[in-house]
Amino acid sequence: MLFLRHCFEPSNFFVDQHIMTIDQTIGDLQNEFASFPDWEERYSHIISMGKGLAPYNEEYRNDEFKVKGCQSQVWLHPSITDGTIHFEADSDALIVKGLVALLMRVYNERTPTEILNAPPDLVSRLGLDQHLSNNRANGLASMLKQIKLYALVYSMTRTT
């Protein structure tokens, strides 16, 4: 099993006492995105989020961690420490990288249960579905699906 192997990989120790729930973070992002007067500001924000994304470990830049269903290349690598999932992610396209960063803000450093119980309508709540073409919205959905799959696998390995 591809996923299971990663479950036991040691991960970098990561300190983050996030206090906001997933719902609160989405609410936060919602306010952020609602405040942009036009596409330029919106994209400028997405792009700067992308530029701020933590560097991706080159070791994981391979097909195994590539997210399928995206037009650009997207990599997503999970690890778990003390019940919290730590993701590393990257894309070769800057806007997609920004969207990856957005997902990281919502889903990174969460427990599997938190991720699995998160509301499914992130994309529409941020109003991104109106702004992203079908392809890009599908790409975002593929990333989200991959995040949830990893969470599901981790949740199952903990209970067995």
Next chain:
Amino acid sequence: MSSTSTISSTAFDVYAVRAEFPILSRTVHGDVPLVYLDNAATAQKPQCVIDSISRYYQYSNANVHRGGHALGAEATALYEDARATVASFLGAEPNEIIFTRGTTEGINLIAASWSQMVGDSLRGRNIVISGMEHHANIVPWQMVCERTGAELRVIDVRDDGTLDLNHARTIIDEATAFVSIVHVSNTLGVTNDVREICSLARAVGARSLVDGAQAVVHHATDMRHIGCDFYVFSGHKLYGPTGIGVVFGRADVLATMPPYQGGGAMISTVTFERSTYLDAPMRFEAGTPNMEGAIGLAEAIRWFKRIDPSALREHEASLAKRMHADLSSIDGLRILGPTESHVGIVSFVIDGIHANDLGVLLDEQGVAIRVGHHCTMPLMKRFGVSSTARASTAAYTTSEDLDAFSTALFRAIKLLR
């Protein structure tokens, strides 16, 4: 009419042409005006083409070649008139015109039927294509090679995006059975000397096919002048409907070839022991054809032929020149292929910027271009890129479109750098 145009042409009124295309006045993303520069993917349709399809269904629809009643006879006459219109557009005879779904099906039809005809004799022989082919002119030949043991040879593309004709002269040899070449590259906008390549093929007794998908809107296409055995194109890039395409096949060559698909309309008699087939082109058109497609395509050709070809060429050349100049002035931008061409297809990459990001930000500004590999993955590899941005013009493209493109591109680059 606007007087702000920097592209002047006395014989050609681009604003009048443009007015015939209803879709060009729409907006996208709410109220952003559409700037359509993805014409190499598909062209928009003038009102007369849209009307011809709707008129066909309102007035003349019946199955063709089944005879029996007035509507059937009328529909058949329209369909066969369409064939004659295509034939005269190509300088060919109507019995040399086969209607297909498009370029892709046309190449598959020829590859399948021809290879079936020559059969096992292909082992030890070769099929020649070029390094700038669309996947539609690669994969069908690979399939033939896999099936028959023939070797696939590829003419080199030089750094300036042109074909290396000297290389062509070395690899087209006595063992060559077929040469299949693109006329105008959908990625580079380069025009190949297909006349020369077809004559190389003829000299060694090989058959030749020219993929004219991009060429028919830019070049006078006279089959006898080019000297090819086959020529294929799609209606949708020639201001016509989708789902209709054309194979030209030289009459004497088609006469020797077996059917591609079996079914109704292509047979002469059928018994359970054996069927006999009609002559070309009917032999290659099994089943009910795309009748409104053929009729719409004929209307598109009539529309296209009303435009003065030299004025159109001048118009497109000046658009291409302007695009090349605008793009060349951008820091870190590289144009793939020739920087001079009268064909308005320009592919480019920008240092440190992913083509997808450009596509997204241009789209936000209403500018439709294509980003990706353009179904020419081997050519991408040749130039060491995985994707490019491609802008492509049409008869209705104005200098204002190019202004908007430039402005949008600058804003996109500013955001991405």
